[in-house]
Amino acid sequence: MTATPYVVLSAIIFTIGCVGVLTRRNAIVVFMCVELMLNASNLALVAFARQHGNLDGQIAAFFVMVVAAAEVVVGLAIIMTIFRTRRSASVDDASLLKY
Amino acid sequence: MTAFWILAPIMVIAALGILFVRKAVHAALLLAVVMMSLAVLYLVLQAPFLFAVQIIVYTGAILMLFLFVVMLVGVDASDSVVETIRGQRILAILAGLVLGLVLVTGLGQITLGTAVGLDNANSGGNIQALADILFSRYVFAFETTSALLITAALGAMVLAHRERLGPKPTQADLAHQRVRDYAEKGLHLGPLPPPGVFARHNSVDTPALLPDGTAAEASISRVLAARGTVRSAPELADDIETVQRRLEAFGDDTARGRGSAPASTEKDAE
Numbered sequence: 001m002t003a004t005p006y007v008v009l010s011a012i013i014f015t016i017g018c019v020g021v022l023t024r025r026n027a028i029v030v031f032m033c034v035e036l037m038l039n040a041s042n043l044a045l046v047a048f049a050r051q052h053g054n055l056d057g058q059i060a061a062f063f064v065m066v067v068a069a070a071e072v073v074v075g076l077a078i079i080m081t082i083f084r085t086r087r088s089a090s091v092d093d094a095s096l097l098k099y
Numbered sequence: 100m101t102a103f104w105i106l107a108p109i110m111v112i113a114a115l116g117i118l119f120v121r122k123a124v125h126a127a128l129l130l131a132v133v134m135m136s137l138a139v140l141y142l143v144l145q146a147p148f149l150f151a152v153q154i155i156v157y158t159g160a161i162l163m164l165f166l167f168v169v170m171l172v173g174v175d176a177s178d179s180v181v182e183t184i185r186g187q188r189i190l191a192i193l194a195g196l197v198l199g200l201v202l203v204t205g206l207g208q209i210t211l212g213t214a215v216g217l218d219n220a221n222s223g224g225n226i227q228a229l230a231d232i233l234f235s236r237y238v239f240a241f242e243t244t245s246a247l248l249i250t251a252a253l254g255a256m257v258l259a260h261r262e263r264l265g266p267k268p269t270q271a272d273l274a275h276q277r278v279r280d281y282a283e284k285g286l287h288l289g290p291l292p293p294p295g296v297f298a299r300h301n302s303v304d305t306p307a308l309l310p311d312g313t314a315a316e317a318s319i320s321r322v323l324a325a326r327g328t329v330r331s332a333p334e335l336a337d338d339i340e341t342v343q344r345r346l347e348a349f350g351d352d353t354a355r356g357r358g359s360a361p362a363s364t365e366k367d368a369e
Contacts, residue, residue, distance in 0.1 A: 001100060002211045006144065009107050011202035013133070016114040019195035023188050028123045028169055032130050035161065036114060039137055042149075050144045053215025055228055058146050059237055062229070065149075065156055066244050070251035072161050076168045077258035083172045084261070092183045 006047035014040035145217040292318040
C-alpha cells in the first residue's frame with residue numbers, strides 16, 4: 001500500500017484551504033481555512049512517515065499541532081481585539097494602515 | 100484502504116463546504132467533520148498517538164475556541180459578498196485550480212513504491228517510540244515549544260485583557276445617569292418596552308407596537324436585529340384578513356349548527 005492517495009488528498013485539501021483564505025472575508029473563516037491547510041500538511045507528514053518506515057514525520061506533525069494551537073490562541077485574541085474596537089470581523093474593514 | 104475511500108470524499112466535500120457556507124458556525128462544524136475524518140486516517144496510517152492528539156487538541160480544544168469566538172463575535176460578522184478588489188475572487192479560484200493541478204499532476208508523475216510500514220518502528224509501542232525520538236533527537240525543539248506556548252498564553256492574555264479606566268458604575272450611579280439623561284436629553288426614563296406588547300404574538304422576535312401601529316425598535320434585542328430574524332409588524336398584519344375570514348366561516352358554521360344541536364355547539368364555540 002503506497003502513500004500516494006493520502007498525499008493527493010492532502011494536496012486537494014491544502015488547495016481548498018488556500019482558496020478559502022483568498023476568497024472569504026470573515027476573519028474567523030479565513031482562520032479556519034488556515035487550520036485546514038495545516039491539517040492537510042499534517043496528513044502528508046503522517047503518510048510519508050508510514051511510507052519511509054520511521055517516526056520523524058509523526059514527530060513533525062506533532063510539532064505542527066503544537067504550533068497550530070499556539071497560533072489559534074493568539075490569532076483569535078487578535079480577532080477579538082479588532083472586533084472590540086471596530087465592531088466588525090471582516091478582513092477588509094481593518095485597512096487603516098493603507099491610508 | 101476502505102476507510103480512506105470512504106472518508107476522502109467526505110473530507111473533500113466538507114472542506115469545499117467551508118468555502119461556500121455563509122455562517123461561521125456552519126464552517127466550524129464542517130471543519131470538525133474534516134478533523135474527525137483526519138483522526139481516523141491517522142489511525143489507519145499507524146499513528147494512534149496522533150489520532151488521540153488530533154481529537155483532543157484539534158476537535159476538542161481548538162474548535163471549541165473557534166466556537167467561543169464565533170459566539171462572541173460572529174453574530175454581527177456576516178460575510179460580505181462585495182469584492183474590495185475587482186475580479187479578485189475569480190483570480191483566486193483560478194490560482195487555486197492551477198495550484199491544485201500542479202500539485203496533483205506533480206504527485207502523479209512520481210511513484211512512491213510500496214510503503215515500508217511502521218510495524219518495525221512501532222514494535223515497542225507507538226507512544227514509547229515517539230517518546231524515545233522526542234526526548235533524544237528533538238529535545239531542543241521540544242523545550243523551545245514550551246517557550247512558544249508560554250509566550251502564546253501571555254500574548255493572548257495581554258490582547259484579550261481590557262484595562263478599566265474608570266471605577267465600575269454602581270447601581271446608584273446608573274440610576275442617577277438615567278435621570279440626568281431624562282433631564283438633559285429627554286430620554287425615556289422607564290424600562291424599555293418588552294417585545295410583543297400590543298402585538299399579535301408575544302415571542303421575543305416580535306417587536307412591540309406603538310400606538311400608531313409602527314414597530315418599536317427598542318423592544319427587540321440588538322442580537323436578533325443583527326441576525327435578521329425579527330418579524331416585521333406589517334408582515335404580521337398581512338394575515339389579519341385570512342384570520343377574520345376563518346373566524347367568520349367558523350361563526351357561520353356554529354350559527355348553522357345551532358339550529359340542529361344547540362347543546363353541543365355551545366361547547367364548540369368556546
